Amino acid sequence: MGGGHIGGPGATSPSQRHTDFPLRVLVLSEMVGAIIGRQGATIRTITQQTRARVDVHRKDNAGSLEKAITVYGNPENCTNACKRILEVMQEEADNTNKGEVPLKILAHNNLIGRIIGKAGTTIKKIMDDTSTKITVSSINDINSFNLERIITIKGSIEDIAMAENMISARLRSSYESDLQAFAPQSAMFPGLHPMAMMSTVGFGLPRGSGAGGTTTGAGMGMYGSSPTSYPPLYPTPMPAQQGYHGSEAAEESAYLYIPNSAVGAIIGTKGSHIRNIIRFSGASVKIAPLEDEGRPTEQAERKVTIVGSPEAQWKAQFLIFEKLREEGYGVGVEDVRLTVEIVVPSSQVGRIIGKGGQNVRDLQRQTGSVIKLPQQGTTTSEDTTVHIVGPFFSVQSAQRRIRAIIQMSAPSSIGAASTGRPSRGPLMPRMHQ
Structure with missing residues (x-):
């Protein structure tokens, strides 16, 4: 500490x-x-x-x-x-x-x-x-x-x-x-302590942005409408916290895609903003360099690799979404929508998709996010990349639910899911605004 x-x-x-x-x-x-x-x-x-x-x-x-x-x-x-x-x-x-x-x-x-x-x-x-x-x-x-x-x-x-x-x-x-009031919301975010959700509720997010398209999102609006009421973790906001169930919380990897034009804002003056994100969240946050430095590029987005516990993921991803919102990357009343990728064992893709695609349709309906993954059996590698597109609470809910499906069905695969390697497969267009 x-x-x-x-x-x-x-x-x-x-x-x-x-x-x-x-x-x-x-x-x-x-x-x-x-x-x-x-x-x-x-x-x-x-x-x-x-x-x-x-x-x-x-x-x-x-x-x-x-x-x-x-x-x-x-x-x-x-x-x-x-x-x-x-x-x-x-x-x-x-x-x-x-x-x-x-x-x-x-x-x-x-x-x-x-x-x-x-x-x-x-x-x-x-x-x-x-x-x-x-x-x-x-x-x-x-x-x-x-x-x-x-x-x-x-x-x-x-x-x-x-x-x-x-x-x-x-x-x-x-x-x-x-x-206690927050506890019912935790069903939307399995594997995450309610305190982590409370860590971001009420901070200037437009009412109506949130999981499942509800007017209050993940308990949004519970705390009045002050645009600066960004709470820390209630008990102790020291950045070295490693999750609420002890320091053994499994590390997860996620890949967030941000507009190339927003990279400077996320990094901040002399790296000050990204250092604060790392310090506050306890996650490792790395922005990939331009793919073709030295020549003009059409590259629209940059990949941000985030590694940390579920709570660290929540905080780091929130702070990136929030910074982009501040910088005006949302459109009109629409909140900022970004793509997050997580890597899952290919053996679990069928379980996530469900019979006739029923599971993935339910996930999209319940979380309000767009979820894309290849048809079962079309990938030959051990890992498969899942693309999740939406505003913050939606993509968080989808990430947590997909990880919970994997954890329940294949305990031996948890490590692969949480430390997944980047996919080399084709990537969808990532900014949906």
Whole structure:
């Protein structure tokens, strides 16, 4: 996670951790040394006394003024650990004449409205009950790669700890109700934790774009219509996460085709945008060079190879679709439509097509994407390329369902499906706008 972490005796195991809703706080980088202590002594004492697990993300965002700390554990333990961290920071501030130390809680944008309440009633009541002053950072400060809002609490350490406990309880219950509301959608995306879906819902996508052509897509529209409400993964958006079911999540390969004219936007100034995509998603993302460099070319598209877990695929592909949408590659009210290719074992093609093409017709109807693959028996190689065309949620749903079909029917073929080699067969026209 880009920093040290120390688990107390009551800390959760990695397999349990994705079910927790941790406390995330932002501290001044200059305070990190005091929080960790000499040879980790201070942070070790905090974890032992509070039975919470504390992750200090000190290697992330090198050179930044502030660093994130994530605290895992039950609510009481998280609050106690937070209180101890505040005490350490206040002591450090006193020694350096820095004055009062506020607590800065990082919170998912989609949960902020429920902290503030209608006309600010909820946050005002918390302030009144705890004798604290609480402010929330502007929605304008977030974007695709700066994903959380900051709740700043000022007051005495006792009062701040009380306010944190009340805010965290509300964040936790709001998150759990969101997760529950999202659960029915997971049937559209087998093999993917609902939290990964929640990681992209509501970020400026036109209402009506989505899986199956429904007006809400994969739960779209649940969270209000703010164009900048791109949530991170609710519990912890650290980029090194390797999936929600443990780090053993199988790597998959997918090939996304983007207009040649959009390559510069995806790469960004000096590679900044593609680096952010890689960092946030945890996937490997590589754009193929022009096929015929040095001479004028009619090549309309470039192949992007994405390798990573299901969750990494979701995030990387979303960010590419989203960038193209921002750059105006959708047509009118139509969302951006791209081709994604995945490679499946040729032995499974018949199962995907179904009797008389019934399965593939059902897949197209249910996901809203166009799916093309050769007739069964027409390919002689071990692998077959499946072409999927549509907007983001449609192609994601199709990918997940096709991979689930393969996984259920041929466990021994999973590796071939997820690490497939590029096809040398003829490719269809890939941009349908």
